[in-house]
Amino acid sequence: MYRLTTLDNGLRIITGRMPAMHSLAIGMWIKTGGRYESSRQHGVSHFMEHMLFKGTGKRSCQQIKQAIEERGGVFNAFTSEEVVCYYVKTLSQHLDLAADVLSDMILNSSLRKEDIEKERRVIFEELRMYLDLPMQHVHDLLDELIWPEHPLGRSLLGTYKTIGAVQRNDLLRLKDQFHRPNNIIVACCGNVDHDHFIETIDALFKRCRSRKIAPFKKTGPALPKLRTNFYHKATEQTHICLGVRALSRRHPQRYALSLLSTILGGNMSSRLFNEIREKRSLAYEIGTSIKQYADTGSFFIHAGIDNRKVKEAISVIMGELKKIKKASVTKREFSMAKEYYKSGLLMSLEHTMSSMLFLGEQIASVGKIDTMEKILQDLDKVDIDMVNQVADRLFSDRSLKLAIIGPQDEKAKAEIEGLLHLQ
Numbered sequence: 001m002y003r004l005t006t007l008d009n010g011l012r013i014i015t016g017r018m019p020a021m022h023s024l025a026i027g028m029w030i031k032t033g034g035r036y037e038s039s040r041q042h043g044v045s046h047f048m049e050h051m052l053f054k055g056t057g058k059r060s061c062q063q064i065k066q067a068i069e070e071r072g073g074v075f076n077a078f079t080s081e082e083v084v085c086y087y088v089k090t091l092s093q094h095l096d097l098a099a100d101v102l103s104d105m106i107l108n109s110s111l112r113k114e115d116i117e118k119e120r121r122v123i124f125e126e127l128r129m130y131l132d133l134p135m136q137h138v139h140d141l142l143d144e145l146i147w148p149e150h151p152l153g154r155s156l157l158g159t160y161k162t163i164g165a166v167q168r169n170d171l172l173r174l175k176d177q178f179h180r181p182n183n184i185i186v187a188c189c190g191n192v193d194h195d196h197f198i199e200t201i202d203a204l205f206k207r208c209r210s211r212k213i214a215p216f217k218k219t220g221p222a223l224p225k226l227r228t229n230f231y232h233k234a235t236e237q238t239h240i241c242l243g244v245r246a247l248s249r250r251h252p253q254r255y256a257l258s259l260l261s262t263i264l265g266g267n268m269s270s271r272l273f274n275e276i277r278e279k280r281s282l283a284y285e286i287g288t289s290i291k292q293y294a295d296t297g298s299f300f301i302h303a304g305i306d307n308r309k310v311k312e313a314i315s316v317i318m319g320e321l322k323k324i325k326k327a328s329v330t331k332r333e334f335s336m337a338k339e340y341y342k343s344g345l346l347m348s349l350e351h352t353m354s355s356m357l358f359l360g361e362q363i364a365s366v367g368k369i370d371t372m373e374k375i376l377q378d379l380d381k382v383d384i385d386m387v388n389q390v391a392d393r394l395f396s397d398r399s400l401k402l403a404i405i406g407p408q409d410e411k412a413k414a415e416i417e418g419l420l421h422l423q
Contacts, residue, residue: 002014009205009209010181011184012186013201014360015188016188016190016359018191018352023089025356026102027357028106029361030178031178031364032083033083034079037154043159045156053065054111055112056105056109073098074090075087075089080156083361087353088101088102092191092192095197096200099186099200103204106179106184111172120163134231134406137239138239142243146243146244152219181208185363189353189359222399226398227400229403232407233405235307235406237307239404240310240403240404241302241402242314243400244400246296246297248295249294250294254292258341259334263387271333272288283306287301288301294365307407318421324391329388338382346372402416
């Protein structure tokens with residue numbers, strides 16, 4: 001059960017009451033992120049996320065942290081392509097304090113120049129850490145292939161150049177443009193009273209005025225060409241991401257894609273796990289994932305592979321894509337995938353934080369809530385033919401994009417690229 005209220009200034013408040021819980025999770029979602037950035041501003045949304053913890057006119061950086069943590073709460077934030085979320089999990093009696101701290105950060109951050117310079121160095125270290133993690137970096141390389149020359153194809157962290165160029169005025173402009181009540185969603189799940197929560201949030205944001213929000217840059221048509229990126233690095237293991245442009249968050253076949261992903265590589269019963277890991281011992285980590293945005297999405301296979309066995313592993317992966325493209329999935333694996341998806345969703349929503357993220361993301365991303373009952377009904381409408389149609393639609397030679405981080409030489413590159421065909 002949830003309740004949604006929109007204040008006069010456009011701010012939306014959604015609650016999911018879980019009265020048996022001692023705790024609650026509250027998140028304040030701002031509709032901004034990586035795909036709202038120009039190439040010059042690359043990384044500014046993530047920079048802003050860091051800066052909001054540095055202090056306000058009311059609280060120092062230390063006081064912000066202590067206000068939550070001395071009462072046993074935890075808080076953090078994340079930046080994605082389409083939203084930024086600041087959140088707290090705490091005991092229900094500390095709701096008013098948590099809301100006050102979060103709103104203070106969002107509305108009243110000091111953004112002092114000396115703090116910006118300190119945090120710039122911290123983000124440089126975060127970037128260095130990230131580039132030293134090939135199993136994560138390879139995902140950005142794939143995004144660049146799928147969405148070339150577009151914000152979705154850029155890392156959320158930015159680059160040394162763009163991070164080094166961020167100035168206080170850049171952050172002030174971002175705050176002025178996006179930290180507006182009609183661009184903010186406040187979600188809370190747990191032992192929360194909706195009417196009291198509305199009063200609390202209304203009091204905190206009542207002086208904040210709405211304004212027209214600039215839209216993000218839309219994506220163009222998919223590039224109908226096989227593209228690869230081999231990032232040479234002397235790693236102990238080769239990391240690969242093989243992917244295609246896929247379906248948006250509201251596409252009518254989105255649940256068929258989720259089941260296809262589960263069947264191919266979503267769990268230990270999946271085809272790729274059995275073929276790559278169990279039968280041939282070619283990888284420890286192998287799986288599939290989906291990214292979904294307002295107007296586009298991607299499907300990809302990711303794996304960490306023995307450097308000596310990359311060609312064999314990619315050959316097996318391509319064989320599985322050919323197989324699922326040409327022959328129907330079985331009734332048994334279809335049934336298992338559907339049950340796995342349902343159970344995972346239901347079990348995740350037993351937690352206050354997962355429930356808050358579920359509600360907040362839907363309102364922030366698509367403007368409405370699909371209830372659990374609606375999702376399960378839509379999932380039940382998916383049949384095997386729909387899954388087969390999605391596989392046939394997505395997988396083609398010209399749609400494939402491959403990113404690899406590892407020690408491959410020119411000969412190995414050519415041999416690997418020769419395997420990337422589905423005919």
